[in-house]
Amino acid sequence: xxxxxxxxxxxxxxxxxxxxxxxFAILYLAPGGPLSQFAAGTDMxxxxxxxxxxxxxxxxxxxxxxxxxxxxxxxxxxxxxxRDGEPVLYVIGSHLGATLQLMLTATLLAIMIGCWIGIxxxxxxxxxxxxxxxxxxxxxxxxxxxxxxxxxxxxxSVELEWLPxxxxxxxxDGSLLDLLRHLILPASVLALVETAIWxxxxxxxxxxxxxxxxxxxxxxxxxxxxxxLAGHAMRNAALPMITVVGLQLPTLLGGALVTExxxxxxxxxxxxxxxxxxxxxxxxxxxxxxxxxxxxxxxLLADMLYAVADPRIRLG
Amino acid sequence: MSAAAxxxxxxxxxxxxxxxxxxxxAMFGAVTIATLTLACFLGPFLLPFDDTYIDIxxxxxxxxxxxxxxxxxxxxxxxxxxxLMGGRVSLLVGFVAMAIGMAVGILVGAxxxxxxxxxxxxxxxxxDAVLCFPAIFLLLALAALVEPGLTSITLxxxxxxxxDVARIVEGQIRSLRERDFAVAAEVLGATDxxxxxxxxxxxxxxxxxxxxxxxxxxxxxxESYVSFLGYGIQPPVxxxxxxxxxxxxxxxSAPWLAILPGIAITLAVTSFNFLGDGLRDALDPRMxxx
Numbered sequence: 001x002x003x004x005x006x007x008x009x010x011x012x013x014x015x016x017x018x019x020x021x022x023x024f025a026i027l028y029l030a031p032g033g034p035l036s037q038f039a040a041g042t043d044m045x046x047x048x049x050x051x052x053x054x055x056x057x058x059x060x061x062x063x064x065x066x067x068x069x070x071x072x073x074x075x076x077x078x079x080x081x082x083r084d085g086e087p088v089l090y091v092i093g094s095h096l097g098a099t100l101q102l103m104l105t106a107t108l109l110a111i112m113i114g115c116w117i118g119i120x121x122x123x124x125x126x127x128x129x130x131x132x133x134x135x136x137x138x139x140x141x142x143x144x145x146x147x148x149x150x151x152x153x154x155x156x157s158v159e160l161e162w163l164p165x166x167x168x169x170x171x172x173d174g175s176l177l178d179l180l181r182h183l184i185l186p187a188s189v190l191a192l193v194e195t196a197i198w199x200x201x202x203x204x205x206x207x208x209x210x211x212x213x214x215x216x217x218x219x220x221x222x223x224x225x226x227x228x229l230a231g232h233a234m235r236n237a238a239l240p241m242i243t244v245v246g247l248q249l250p251t252l253l254g255g256a257l258v259t260e261x262x263x264x265x266x267x268x269x270x271x272x273x274x275x276x277x278x279x280x281x282x283x284x285x286x287x288x289x290x291x292x293x294x295x296x297x298x299x300l301l302a303d304m305l306y307a308v309a310d311p312r313i314r315l316g
Numbered sequence: 317m318s319a320a321a322x323x324x325x326x327x328x329x330x331x332x333x334x335x336x337x338x339x340x341x342a343m344f345g346a347v348t349i350a351t352l353t354l355a356c357f358l359g360p361f362l363l364p365f366d367d368t369y370i371d372i373x374x375x376x377x378x379x380x381x382x383x384x385x386x387x388x389x390x391x392x393x394x395x396x397x398x399x400l401m402g403g404r405v406s407l408l409v410g411f412v413a414m415a416i417g418m419a420v421g422i423l424v425g426a427x428x429x430x431x432x433x434x435x436x437x438x439x440x441x442x443x444d445a446v447l448c449f450p451a452i453f454l455l456l457a458l459a460a461l462v463e464p465g466l467t468s469i470t471l472x473x474x475x476x477x478x479x480d481v482a483r484i485v486e487g488q489i490r491s492l493r494e495r496d497f498a499v500a501a502e503v504l505g506a507t508d509x510x511x512x513x514x515x516x517x518x519x520x521x522x523x524x525x526x527x528x529x530x531x532x533x534x535x536x537x538x539e540s541y542v543s544f545l546g547y548g549i550q551p552p553v554x555x556x557x558x559x560x561x562x563x564x565x566x567x568x569s570a571p572w573l574a575i576l577p578g579i580a581i582t583l584a585v586t587s588f589n590f591l592g593d594g595l596r597d598a599l600d601p602r603m604x605x606x
Contacts, residue, residue: 014441015444015445015448016440018441018442018444018445019445019449021445021446022442022445022446022449023539026458026461027429089323125383137340138586138589138590138593139582139586141589142533142537142582142585142586142589143578143582143585144540144541144544144557144578144581144582144585145541146535146540146541146544146545146560147544147560147574147577147578147581147582148578149539150560150563150564150567150574151575151578153567153573154567154571154575156575158567158568184517208332209420222431225367235573249450250447250449250450250451253450254450254452254453255451256449256542256547257452257453257456258452258544261545262564272453272456273456273545276457276460277546278549279460280439284457284460286458287453287456288449288453288454291449291450292448292450292451293448295448295449295450296448
């Protein structure tokens, strides 16, 4: 058990190192490289640029620069935003809450709805419900999230006027009801794809379990069907779902970016797009590295939690 | 000495075809894709309106109400013509990005799976690392660095869509190369290149074809995201994604501007996903006898 966790942790650290190299390579792909902030907009001469390059150590060999960059990243110095001079980590941190709120709500919605669809589909395999759920999930995975958001705004904000079309709260009204009213649409839009993913994973996990010997044993000893399903099947089928949290994190983060744009939600995705249009490279790079790290740590935690929860994994 | 691909024998091939024909969703997907492609590439020649023709007197004409069947946009351009022309771009980007991504993925996967060892591990860990970046974040960051255009956006989408193929091919090649026919070819003195391209990859064709189909769907979807956000295909060239770019402003007054291109995207992506799903079932020999 301990050796598995240590090995998994070691793999993650190695992967994080490769992720940082990919990130560093992208940073250097930028036209003008890290110097572009000084080259663009301001009227600096070549001598000035050379001097800054010297000061920043940009004329040294790449491996040295990478090592220094990595060291700065590890010590929390992710550079400063070009826009307001705030430290990148602070800027990300101030937008993270809104994104996490959106992602968590959407995930909870998706787990609640998706798992039930998956369980019912597996119990009544090839029924009309199961077929509809399968087709529905595939359509849901094919709908562009931003378009679904636009349609949702059109129906619920423009036509029905039930819910606000964007932002996190009405200015001057900080009540819980107001926050919830703003959260419903974007969270539901983001939850659509997630629900489809969860229902597919839950269905196949449930199908794996219902064919196991212990389910046959439970039935053979005369347990009522609902007890077999609720007590034996569902509990075991739900276990691998822990890893799904990690698996769908990239999709969830990407979906959050698009949803935030459509609903002017003040989160990390919006910040990312704003930073791109301002050519605020430190923040762009920071969010890129931050999201990759989040995905990596998320799947690491999910795997470890699964190993702790499922005694059969401990040998692996 | 070439080992036959599973689908090459006539009876096996016919069985695959028969299974595919029975898969109703896959048939729906195939027919829709064929229709969409034909309409986008031939349709504009038959329409009375050019997609770039601006008719300021006919701005915001509603669909199904006049000469413009699907209405007009904020400049009075015919929506149907724009959707068909946008479809050309979106479908083209989808297919070409898939082809490039597949080529890279197959190459990386085959090399990693065949040689294994340090090279294989390094390549596959690189794949893992790139997969840590959410595709849209990576795509937008790269798109912001280069001049936006048809070629650059196609290449960038391909750059974010080769990793899953590499994983699939790596696994396939790694297990296939231990099989008798591959060992026999090696003993007979075939070059690595020959064994990989003529013996191993053809035998992994089923999962590759499925991944290719699903990747077209993914590429079309990604193009629409980046273009919607303004970093993809640039106006006046229409694409399904960038047509939705301005649509949010006119949501109240002209909702069809937002609804129509989205239906086109959803239809195309769903069709490719159905097709890929059907191909997976049809090409899986274990489905025989059902």
